[in-house]
Amino acid sequence: MDSTPGRGPEVPACHEWTPPGAPGGATRAPASAAAPPAPVPAAGPGGALAAIRRWQDGRCAVCGLRPARLVVDHHHVSGLVRGLLCESCNVAEGRRTSYYAEPYASYRRRPPALIVGLTERYPHWRPNAYHYVLGDPPDDPALAARVLGHLIRHPPRRPTGRPVEIPGLPGHYLVGDEMRRLAERLAAEA
Incomplete structure (x- = not known):
């Protein structure tokens, strides 16, 4: 989890980032030292997933770290992309026995796709393929x-x-x- 002062483990990192298209005066939470990512144009080249990638700027949506590789997290029932997670957070998100365990519950309620305002189906999703x-x-x-x-x-x-x-x-x-x-x-x- 991000050790940024002022943000507890119950808050996903992406909730601290400036939403795309926010007014010029809007900034990230003062506890965060990293510069905010550039605003994301509506969908743009590559669709919603590309826009989410640009907005997340290489960071995991839950812990905020910049791993060498991010994985696409999606809702298994609907197939909709939620955001990009590091492998550790993706495994932890999938293994939470409680739907309400934080920070994953907050992440599920307001994932990067919702913040960016775009939806896209996970490219390899098949209905009823997951259980x-x-x-x-x-x-x-x-x-x-x-x-x-x-x-x-x-x-x-x-x-x-x-x-x-x-x-x-x-x-x-x-x-x-x-x-x-x-x-x-x-x-x-x-």
Whole structure:
């Protein structure tokens, strides 16, 4: 995570950068020492992804570091590009069991694509090609109750089975062993 004073680990670096097309008086947060990137023209050559690359200027949207290589992060369900992340932040973003874990929740709510105001599908995206492993109940108690209720009524196959839709959750899931055992235990107690 960026060690810039004044910005805690709950704030993604891209939220501190000057939005493209901001009025001349707008500057980056004073705690940041690096110069802001040049404004990005609307889409421009290469489309939205190229505009996001120009605005991010080689920096990871979450930690703010400038690695040798950035990867394109995208929403697996919609296929829309969110931004560019270093490999560490991309792996961490994908492994967060809580949708609300910071700084990733803030990054997901307001990714670089939204800040730049452009959308583009990830070039290699295919509908239903991705799935998640549901290893723990969701953090929201009401959603957890609905998910567990669904799993009790529709017992999941082992994780090697086919990904399934679970009402209330986006995307397709393989149900992990712990969730499967929890659903089986609750079904036996009912």
